[in-house]
Amino acid sequence: MNHGPLLFLGVLCCVVASWLGLVVGPHFQFGNQDLVLIEETGASYPSARDGLALQGAEIYRANGCNYCHTQQVRGASEGADIARGWGKRRTVARDYLRDRPVMLGNHRFGPDLANLGARQYTTNDLYLKLYNARLLHPRSVMPRYPYLFEERPLRPGAAPSSDALQFPEGSAAPANVEVIPKADALALVAYLQSLKSDAVFFEVFPPPQPAAATNGLSGVDTNAPALGDQTNAAPAAGAGATSTP
Amino acid sequence: MSSPASPVSPPIADPAPPASPGEIDLSCRWPVGLLLFCASGWLLFGGVVGALAAIKLHAPGLLAHWPMFTYGRIQPVAWNAFVLGFGLQAGLGIALWIMARLSGATLVGTGSIILGTLTWNAGLKLGLLSVLMAGGTGMETLELPRFAVIILFVGYALIAAWPLVVFQRRRRGDVYPSEWFFVAALFSFPWLYLAGNCLAVWYPLRGVLQAAAQAWFTHGLFIGWFGFLTIGVALYLLPKISGVALPSRNLAGFGFWLLAVFGFWGGAQRYFAGPLPAYLTAQGVVATVLTVFPMIAIGLLVWPVVQTSRKAIFSVPAGRFAVAGLGCFLAWGGLAAINCLSPVRAITQFTLATVALDHLLLWGAFGLTAIGACYYIAPQVIGRELPFAGWISWHFRLATAAVLLHVVAFGVGGLIQGAGLENPDKAFIEVMRGWIPFAGMGTLAMTLQAVGGLLLFANVVAAVVAQARAAVVPVAQEWLTPSAPKAEVRP
Numbered sequence: 001m002n003h004g005p006l007l008f009l010g011v012l013c014c015v016v017a018s019w020l021g022l023v024v025g026p027h028f029q030f031g032n033q034d035l036v037l038i039e040e041t042g043a044s045y046p047s048a049r050d051g052l053a054l055q056g057a058e059i060y061r062a063n064g065c066n067y068c069h070t071q072q073v074r075g076a077s078e079g080a081d082i083a084r085g086w087g088k089r090r091t092v093a094r095d096y097l098r099d100r101p102v103m104l105g106n107h108r109f110g111p112d113l114a115n116l117g118a119r120q121y122t123t124n125d126l127y128l129k130l131y132n133a134r135l136l137h138p139r140s141v142m143p144r145y146p147y148l149f150e151e152r153p154l155r156p157g158a159a160p161s162s163d164a165l166q167f168p169e170g171s172a173a174p175a176n177v178e179v180i181p182k183a184d185a186l187a188l189v190a191y192l193q194s195l196k197s198d199a200v201f202f203e204v205f206p207p208p209q210p211a212a213a214t215n216g217l218s219g220v221d222t223n224a225p226a227l228g229d230q231t232n233a234a235p236a237a238g239a240g241a242t243s244t245p
Numbered sequence: 246m247s248s249p250a251s252p253v254s255p256p257i258a259d260p261a262p263p264a265s266p267g268e269i270d271l272s273c274r275w276p277v278g279l280l281l282f283c284a285s286g287w288l289l290f291g292g293v294v295g296a297l298a299a300i301k302l303h304a305p306g307l308l309a310h311w312p313m314f315t316y317g318r319i320q321p322v323a324w325n326a327f328v329l330g331f332g333l334q335a336g337l338g339i340a341l342w343i344m345a346r347l348s349g350a351t352l353v354g355t356g357s358i359i360l361g362t363l364t365w366n367a368g369l370k371l372g373l374l375s376v377l378m379a380g381g382t383g384m385e386t387l388e389l390p391r392f393a394v395i396i397l398f399v400g401y402a403l404i405a406a407w408p409l410v411v412f413q414r415r416r417r418g419d420v421y422p423s424e425w426f427f428v429a430a431l432f433s434f435p436w437l438y439l440a441g442n443c444l445a446v447w448y449p450l451r452g453v454l455q456a457a458a459q460a461w462f463t464h465g466l467f468i469g470w471f472g473f474l475t476i477g478v479a480l481y482l483l484p485k486i487s488g489v490a491l492p493s494r495n496l497a498g499f500g501f502w503l504l505a506v507f508g509f510w511g512g513a514q515r516y517f518a519g520p521l522p523a524y525l526t527a528q529g530v531v532a533t534v535l536t537v538f539p540m541i542a543i544g545l546l547v548w549p550v551v552q553t554s555r556k557a558i559f560s561v562p563a564g565r566f567a568v569a570g571l572g573c574f575l576a577w578g579g580l581a582a583i584n585c586l587s588p589v590r591a592i593t594q595f596t597l598a599t600v601a602l603d604h605l606l607l608w609g610a611f612g613l614t615a616i617g618a619c620y621y622i623a624p625q626v627i628g629r630e631l632p633f634a635g636w637i638s639w640h641f642r643l644a645t646a647a648v649l650l651h652v653v654a655f656g657v658g659g660l661i662q663g664a665g666l667e668n669p670d671k672a673f674i675e676v677m678r679g680w681i682p683f684a685g686m687g688t689l690a691m692t693l694q695a696v697g698g699l700l701l702f703a704n705v706v707a708a709v710v711a712q713a714r715a716a717v718v719p720v721a722q723e724w725l726t727p728s729a730p731k732a733e734v735r736p
Contacts (some may be wrong), residue, residue: 022460023450061377063312067316070595072519074518084673091519098452100455102452102455102456104453106595139674141677141681186591243363
C-alpha cells in the first residue's frame with residue numbers, strides 16, 4: 001500500500017459503495033412512493049398540512065423540539081410505544097411523504113409526538129405545555145418557551161382577552177398578567193395538532209387483529225417491500241383502503 | 246511476510262535528502278499553529294456551550310426567555326462546535342504536521358492553508374450564529390445552513406489539498422500506516438459532507454430517505470473522520486514516543502481495509518423498528534458488528550507497543566492521552582456492536598445511552614487522542630515548550646475523568662430510562678424523573694471538559710504570546726535604544 005492513487009481509489013470505492021447501498025438504492029426502491037387514496041373518505045394520505053401548520057413545522061425545527069421528541073412509533077413487538085398509547089400502529093415510510101425536513105428524532109427525553117394530534121389535548125393544554133410545562137407536571141424538563149407568548153399586564157377592571165391562556169386551578173399562574181400566544185405559538189400548536197399517523201392502509205394494520213393471514217394484498221404495491229408488519233396482516237383491516245396506482 | 250512498521254524508518258536513497266524535523270516544523274509554524282490554536286479555542290467553546298446545554302436538560306427554566314439559548318438550539322451548536330470546530334480543525338492540523346514529518350517534506354501552500362482556516366472559522370461562526378437565530382436545518386450534524394456549508398467547503402479545499410501535496414512529495418520509501426488513515430479521512434469527509442447535505446437538506450430525498458442519508462452521513466463521519474484520525478494519530482504517537490515499531494504492517498493494512506469496507510455501512514440501526522425499511526437497519530447492525538474485527542486488529546497492533554514500553558509512553562502526556570483515546574475507541578467499537586443486538590437495543594434506543602456512545606467516540610476516542618496530539622505538536626511548531634507544564638497532566642486527569650463520568654452516568658441512566666420506557670405501566674413523567682440525576686452528572690462531566698479546554702487554550706495562548714515576545718522584544722529594544730553610541734563609533 002505504497003501507492004497514493006490505489007489508496008484513494010480503494011477508499012472512494014468503499015464510501016461510494018455504502019452510499020449507493022444505503023441512500024441511492026433505497027431511493028430507487030421506494031423514492032417514488034405515492035400518496036394513498038383512502039376510499040372511504042376520498043382523501044389522500046398523508047393529508048396535506050394547511051399553511052399555519054406548515055409554519056408551525058418551521059417553528060418546531062427552528063427550536064429543535066426534535067432533540068428531545070421522536071416522531072416514530074415502533075411496532076408492538078419492538079417496544080412499548082403502542083402500549084404507551086403513542087400510536088395505534090407502527091409508523092411506516094409513507095407517513096412522512098410530505099415532511100420536509102423529516103424530523104424523526106433520536107431521543108425520547110420527551111414523549112413521542114407522531115400521533116400527538118390524536119390525543120385528548122385541548123389547544124389551551126398545549127399552550128400551557130409550551131408556556132411552562134411545570135404548571136401541569138412539576139419537575140418536567142420540557143423547556144419553557146415564554147418567548148412564544150406575550151405577557152401583558154392586566155389592567156384593573158378590564159376584561160381579560162379571550163385569547164389569553166386559561167391556567168388550571170391552583171397552579172402557579174403568573175400574577176397580574178395575561179398570557180397571549182404569539183403567531184409562532186399559534187402555528188406551532190396547529191402543527192402539533194396536525195401530527196397524526198394513524199390512517200390504516202395496506203402496509204400497516206393495527207396489531208391487535210387476530211392473525212388470519214391470507215396475505216391477499218401482497219403484491220398490490222411492489223414499491224414498498226419490507227415496510228409493513230407482515231406478520232400482522234389481517235385482511236379485514238385492509239379492506240377499506242387501496243392504493244392509487 | 247509481515248514486516249514491522251515504524252514512523253522513524255530510514256528513507257530510501259533519493260536524490261533529494263529528506264527535510265530535517267526543524268525545517269518541517271518551521272514550515273508548519275503558521276498554518277498548523279493557527280489550526281491548532283483555533284481548534285483549542287473551539288474545544289473550550291464546545292465544552293462551555295456543552296455544559297450549558299447539559300444544564301438545560303435538567304433545569305428548563307434557565308435563560309428560558311432567550312430564544313437563542315433554548316435547548317434545541319444550544320445542543321446542536323455545542324455538537325457542531327465540537328465536530329466542525331475542534332474535530333475538523335484539530336484533525337487537519339494534526340494530519341498536516343504528521344504527514345509532513347512522515348514524508349520528510351516541508352509543508353507547502355502555507356498562505357492557502359491560513360486563508361482556508363480563516364474561511365473555515367468564519368463559515369462556522371456564521372453558521373452557528375444562524376442556528377442560534379432559528380436557521381438550523383433540523384437534520385442532526387447537518388444543522389448548518391447552506392451558505393455556511395459552502396463557505397466551509399471553500400475553506401476545506403484550501404486546507405486539505407496540501408496534506409495530499411505533501412504526501413505526493415514524500416521522501417520515504419514506504420507509506421507509514423498512519424498516512425493511509427489520514428489520506429482516507431481527508432478524502433472521505435468532503436464526499437460525506439457534500440452528499441449528506443445535498444440529499445438530506447439541499448435537495449432532500451422524499452420522506453424518510455432524508456433520515457437514511459443523514460444516518461449514513463453521521464456514521465460515515467464517525468468512522469471516516471473521527472475513527473480514522475484517532476487510529477492514525479495513535480499509530481504515530483505511540484511508536485514514536487516509545488521507539489518501538491508496530492509489529493506488523495500487514496495487520497495494520499488488514500485493520501485499515503476492513504474498517505473502510507465495513508465502517509461506512511452502519512448508521513441506520515439508530516432507526517431500528519422505525520419507518521426505514523427493515524433491511525437498512527439490518528445492514529447497519531451487520532456492519533457495526535463486523536466493524537469489531539478491524540477494531541481487534543488495531544488493538545492487537547498497538548498492544549505489543551504499549552506492553553513493552555509502558556513506562557516510556559506513560560511518562561509523556563501525549564502518550565497517556567493516546568492510550569486513553571485509543572482505548573475509548575476500541576471500547577466504543579465493542580459497545581456499539583453490543584448495542585446493536587436486539588435485546589439491548591430495545592432498551593437503549595432513544596435514551597441517554599445512545600448519547601453516551603456518541604460521547605465515548607467524540608469526546609473520548611477522538612477528543613483525548615487529538616488533545617494529546619495537540620500537546621505533542623504545539624510546542625514543536627510554536628518553537629517553545631508550553632509554559633504551564635503541570636496543567637497538561639491536570640487536563641489529562643480532567644478529560645479522562647469527564648469522559649468516564651459522562652459515559653458511565655449516561656450509560657446507567659440510559660438503561661434505567663429505557664427500562665422505564667419499556668414498561669407501559671410506568672407514567673412517562675416518572676420515567677423522566679428517574680434519569681434526571683444522571684443528566685446532572687453529565688453537566689458535571691461537561692464542566693470538567695470545559696475546564697480542561699481552558700487549560701489547553703490558556704497554555705497555547707501563553708506559549709504563542711511568549712514566543713511572540715521573544716521575537717519582538719529584542720527587535721523593539723534595538724529600535725528603542727538611542728542610536729547615539731553607534732554614531733560615535735564611526736570615526
